[in-house]
Amino acid sequence: MWNASSVAYNFFTLFISTTGIACFMLMLKKFNLKNWMWAGIGIAITPIIYINSTNDMDYMWALGFTLIVAVHHLNVSAGLFLACAIGCRITSGAMLIPMCLLVWHCAEKEFRIKNIARIIFCTALFTLLIFFPVFRNYGFSFFTYYEHFPVPFFSKIFYKGVISVYGFIGVVALFISILFIVCKRKTYCEAIINNKNISKEIVMISILTILLYGFSFMCCPLKAAFVIPLIPFVWLMFTLLILDRSFKVLVLLMAVSTFTFGINLSDPLRGSKESIFSIQRNIAGQKVAFDPFIGLLMADITKRQQRTSYAIKVLSKISSLKKHTLIIVGWWNADLLVLQRGHENHFVKFAYYINEPDLLKYQKDNYEIFYLPEQDTFNDLRYQKIFTKRFAKFFYTN
Secondary structure: OOOOOHHHHHHHHHHHHHHHHHHHHHHHHHOOOOOHHHHHHHHHHOHHHHHHOOOOOOHHHHHHHHHHHOOOOOOOHHHHHHHHHHHHOHHHHHHHHHHHHHHHHHOOHHHHHHHHHHHHHHHHHHHHHHHHHHHHHHOOHHHHHHHHOOOOOHHHHHHHHHHHHHHHHHHHHHHHHHHHHHHOHHHHHHHHHHOOOOOHHHHHHHHHHHHHHHHHHHHOOOOHHHHHHHHHHHHHHHHHHOOHHHHHHHHHHHHHHHHOOEEEEEOOOOOEOOOOOOEEEEEOOEEEEEEOOOOHHHHHHHHHHHHHHHHHHHHHHHOOOOOOEEEEOHHHHHHHHHHOOOOOOOOEEEEOOOOHHHHHHHHHOOOEEEEOOOHHHHHHHHHOOOOHHHHOEEOOOO
């Protein structure tokens, strides 16, 4: 389905996301956790999950396949599903560690080693098959692609890893819940220890998964969606640690957080729109809008609209070009390629990012070379040299 429509991709993203969350709920039900249904609702309504459950990105495909493993962990198919998750996002491979612990916990003693060896072998085999075309074409270079981009300041890391994941109301609700747990830690610890329905291994698996993907995000904190794999296990921990009524209130507040009280990055080309009631501030060089009526979901919708609007302006401008032209498009690449389908100008080429020798070659071939907003900076960062402006000019759409 590589050439399928966006509607098809969005539908399958929705289907795989929902299936994965349903499988996770079944696992919680199997372990006799009382709020298994509310935990599933909490996962689904978390802003970063809700937003990414209907788009063309691979985050929820990876999570969906990973959570499907939860109900297949004693079967050979677990290796296949985990390999599919790794094929979507290679960081899903870290889930092999907690999954092996889950198998160790659930399998009978005489079958533990056998079952773990089976899931490791099947995962490795299917992963190698899935990645064979990638290795053949790129070698190991795809492992290091993101290493060329700088780590943001702490304020932006905190925004990406916390606020844009749970939303303002969600963060406040989680903080109060954690504070309550800390204040009542002795009572809750005793309750967990004495509750035969709560498996200590499940607590360990949850903590391990949160630490693994928390560390992974800190190593490469470039996208809020990178923390998606740990979200189900955050909810699992809260299912275990807070009272039934408090847990349901937390889920409802997370739903409110998805739709209202957004702290959104504002940018006329690729950021979200703000309402007339928003309060705007510049924080760490970034325009931020505190908006009571536009939550993370609506912010994402307006962000897509503004990106599409700018991409259409670019395509309108290049449609009349009659000279060989190269444009460094960076993060606009997908928008432009999709929107121009069937109306390509064969005089114009797009480069995601491009190195200095190739730019020199295009220059010698008499190409006019341009870059879209900020892509001169990111092209230089990508190749760790300052050279883009020597070859390219800014592409004006007005």
